[in-house]
Amino acid sequence: MAGEEGFVVTPYEVRGRIDYDRLRELFGTQELSPAILDRLRQMAGGDLSPLLTRGVYYTHRDLPALLDLYEKGTPFFLYSGRGPSGPLHTSHLVQFEMCRWIQSKFHVPMYIQITDDEKVWARGRLTREQTAQWGIENLVDLLALGFDRRNTHVFFDTKSIRAMYPLAVDVAKRISYSTVKAVFGFEPSTNIGLVFYTALQTVPCFYPSWKTGRSVPCLIPCGIDQDPHFRVSRDIAEGLGYPKPALLHSKMLPGLLGERTMSTTGESKDNALYLNDSPAEIDRKIRNAFTGGRATVEEQRRLGANPEICSIWALWKTGFAKDDKEFEEVTRDCRSGALLCGECKERIQSRVHSFFSVHEKAKETVRSWAEELIIQEAAAQV
């Protein structure tokens, strides 16, 4: 969207220095206000995820209406997804950590979509076998975050298509070619798989309502780059008799090499900490990571550093700080010049290592049951 703004944000391209206030205006999303955050904290029993308190999630669509319904006894379900184009990196986990937190506080069902088809259509060099393999591996990583096994369901596109297809037919009928062309910026050379694909990303939004014949509200925590898909879903929802999905949008996270986001296609492997990196690779990447530090130690002691542009600070912020107190200390000491980049990097290295080893253990147990959560049954005839 909007090349003339100096940045582009679509599901298939994220480029330039994103002005998030401007993006909110362009997309027409609502600010996640202190009043909404207070309400969420109250409803969650007094606790609020650091991803909300620290502004990683920053806008929404229709969240208050969804919370109203919840309070009146109509629970929602969570939906988010992953395009399995390779190993996950730590920023990919942020969106699912948000979901995990909401599930743990609101005790609602979670639907995860693994789009092994999308990544064949969107990435020329990947085969179906590769995306399917990454899909399983990514799914195990996501479930290892601690989703409630009895309340989590997976659409793995090529495996779940039998259940999804009748609803996909109804959805696709209502989406015109000119809509997808305008929303996603497709070219004449775009393959028709991708033209159809948005219908499949909409299916989980309506699936529980379609299956049960009741109106089941949907909440989608996702990166703001995915919003265009769900604008399409929202536009057709009422015509199909389903509630419009509500959304919670995060900012794109900076990569280790600086301003660019971690999830932009074709990035160097050094731009992110992948969950299959060795400890030595993690240390090397962190050592070489871009920070907001000054040219010399003397200058940094005197003037302090700039956390806002620092890729390491983004890691503290998105979960590696053990609590708000530690996060505030790191931020304060960075700004004042008391904490130098070398020391800060060493501290986070050991934090990342312990996260990775706990995560590996969790994966071992998840691996034995992950595939049982994949929806494979034929859908009810409706």
Ligand code: TRP
């Ligand atoms: N299109 C997303 C990607 O490329 C995957 C996805 C499917 C998704 N359904 C979703 C992301 C719902 C967020 C919310 O990674």
